Amino acid sequence: MTTTSTPPSQSKSASTRRQVSSASARDALIAAAIGEFAAKGFAGARVDEIAGVAGVNKQLVYHYFENKQGLYLVALESVYAQIREKEKALSLDAMGPLEAMSELVGFSFDYLAEHPEFISLLTDENRNRGRYILASDRLKTMHSPFIEMLEATLSRGVEAGVFRAEYDAVNLYISMAGVSYFFFSNNHTLSAIFGRSLDAPSALLQRRRHVIAFVLNALRP
């Protein structure tokens, strides 16, 4: 299942079918919402369009999510939940610090490459000054294991003498994420300014190699 929100438990027998249908209708709405909000932002997205893409009646938006904002919040929670899920799958324990760090940088890059909707929704949320992320208890408790993995890898590397000691994990995280994120989030304006197609597969591969080298070089003692 792509979303996390568990529907409220119902015990009526006949409602089984309804639950199935409900769950899929609800999920379809969330999936459609992620696409619409990512493509057009909160203000530009249309409830009608979301319902249409999901193939359900518009009223269900209000039934499940109260209003457009409620749907937006759930969509945001959903994309965060997805990345958290993927992050948990990372297992760095068997790797040395250099390899582990390389894995972390690569993961950051790859996830953004494959999930443009994550970038778009984050972007919109930042224009809202983080209104929803701050209002959502679920989001606040949805701790990322990534920063802890990064911290642990950094420590291991410092101790092993392969990483500089001067960086704190949060700043390192922001730099590591930033070199990938900015490439994707501003791909169109960068392409226009430099007159290069930065969304071409070859440009992507080249960029991926660059960001790993760049971060690891910066970490050298």
Place this chain on the structure above:
Amino acid sequence: MTTTSTPPSQSKSASTRRQVSSASARDALIAAAIGEFAAKGFAGARVDEIAGVAGVNKQLVYHYFENKQGLYLVALESVYAQIREKEKALSLDAMGPLEAMSELVGFSFDYLAEHPEFISLLTDENRNRGRYILASDRLKTMHSPFIEMLEATLSRGVEAGVFRAEYDAVNLYISMAGVSYFFFSNNHTLSAIFGRSLDAPSALLQRRRHVIAFVLNALRP
């Protein structure tokens, strides 16, 4: 000067006043538009609001810019023109490569710190898939001197043996800009996730130091 090229004020009494008044209505609209579009995006911005903030009649938007999109385009051109203007003021010739690179990284950081509207407009433009930047001849010809300065500084440093030779200038630019840009563009969500106020002055200063160190470290041979 904040808006598009306006003729310098002249001292002829009669005609000047008219020109000034005309220019100021137009300029006031552009300034207000930058603020509105930055705060709410294209879809969320309200023509009424822009005119109200500018203190002029709403219909002047249509008189001067044809429609909301026209105003948006001019606002976008305006913020690009501003940064290009500042970039031209950079003079690195008297500096050694290390100092010059440090200056470039610091400039990137400082400009974004002082111009959140630049970030917001770029962000929105990227959600539009760069539609306006591609459509604007003015924007396409508004070449940035920055990338050439970076290229020159990089070459100087490589020749002097203080920089690695492996980076190409565009990728280096994106990394250098990204470590600052991402910090500002995603400040709210990062603050929420890390439970830190990354917009506090001290966090800003600390980040500034980090990005300069990070980039220069990555450049070491």
Place this chain on the structure above:
Amino acid sequence: MTTTSTPPSQSKSASTRRQVSSASARDALIAAAIGEFAAKGFAGARVDEIAGVAGVNKQLVYHYFENKQGLYLVALESVYAQIREKEKALSLDAMGPLEAMSELVGFSFDYLAEHPEFISLLTDENRNRGRYILASDRLKTMHSPFIEMLEATLSRGVEAGVFRAEYDAVNLYISMAGVSYFFFSNNHTLSAIFGRSLDAPSALLQRRRHVIAFVLNALRP
């Protein structure tokens, strides 16, 4: 320069040029107005468009004609004046009643064929319930010689025994005009309904022959 392009002030002596230019500006406005009002009706016509087509400043409309309605009235008077002028050129005295009547019918047809704007303006004026024609003293005193010519021709023919005596001139006029007018005024819907191109030159010629024959046949004793 982005602001108002100040026109080079010309202080050439002769007001002659201005007067000449005035007269032609006024005429140009009337000509453009006839075209616009004919093409789009009073409500659909745009003052800006009229001024643009005439190549003069919009303000002149208000200077010469007070407002849009004033211009419309003058345009209407103008097309009436034109047809009155043409009607005066008809000289039937040397013809027999049959030939004269044929001439009158042919004239009605030809004038409408050549002056679609006359039809369009009359049409719009009728939708206004004749508001302007009733309000205009000029139009009310712009007597048509046509109806008197028709009356005289009819009398001559009745006396000569070649026309029936039963028709009164006004009804005859309306019938004679109607068989041509309806063909032109409703040419598009008639073409669509009958699936024929009634605006083709051959259809026009055929129609012309028909209306003359039809009216003369109806007049036979």
Place this chain on the structure above:
Amino acid sequence: MTTTSTPPSQSKSASTRRQVSSASARDALIAAAIGEFAAKGFAGARVDEIAGVAGVNKQLVYHYFENKQGLYLVALESVYAQIREKEKALSLDAMGPLEAMSELVGFSFDYLAEHPEFISLLTDENRNRGRYILASDRLKTMHSPFIEMLEATLSRGVEAGVFRAEYDAVNLYISMAGVSYFFFSNNHTLSAIFGRSLDAPSALLQRRRHVIAFVLNALRP
């Protein structure tokens, strides 16, 4: 039924009321639209006014007809549908050719006399150069039985030796319709020019007699 196809009334209590209510909102809009468009033309008509007259919310115009043009098209189809309906009720088979022709001419006159909105909408549509009638499949397939009745009556009369053989049915139709149509469509300007009240009941009756006589006289061998 006056408006476009409405679902046949059913007798289930609940659903019927809804359908009726739905249908009536739609029908009320069409009826109001016919009046407004006839009175002021497409450009002059106001959506607000139409909704107000219909007593429904303005936005239902967009709900049912997409936009102003869509409503205009349906209004046009509606008036065409009305006349087609009436035409079908004509039964000429039991009459001789003279009586039948007289019936056809009288019908043309009477329908226009009773349906000024039909004239007005046709007029506006012709100013549009038949744009809507050409775009509407419904209108193109809404064949008129009138022209076939006229053709049959003409043939019968020619064979019986009471009508001239020279007229083709389309030209005859245009002449027959034109002598009535022009009288009504241009009633106001004609009244003004001739200084007669051509919309008085007596003038109407007199005109009716004239057009029948005129057409039948023209048809005599």
Place this chain on the structure above:
DNA sequence: CATGAATGAGTCTTCATTCAT
């Protein structure tokens, strides 16, 4: 649960007209 109808508060845009020079 599901659905189309309905609505009110906007939202961009137009346009005739006036102002200032």
Place this chain on the structure above:
DNA sequence: TATGAATGAAGACTCATTCAT
């Protein structure tokens, strides 16, 4: 005279949301 700037009133159209069944 002539012109661009400016304006108020209104117009078409949108959209999140609610109602009724």
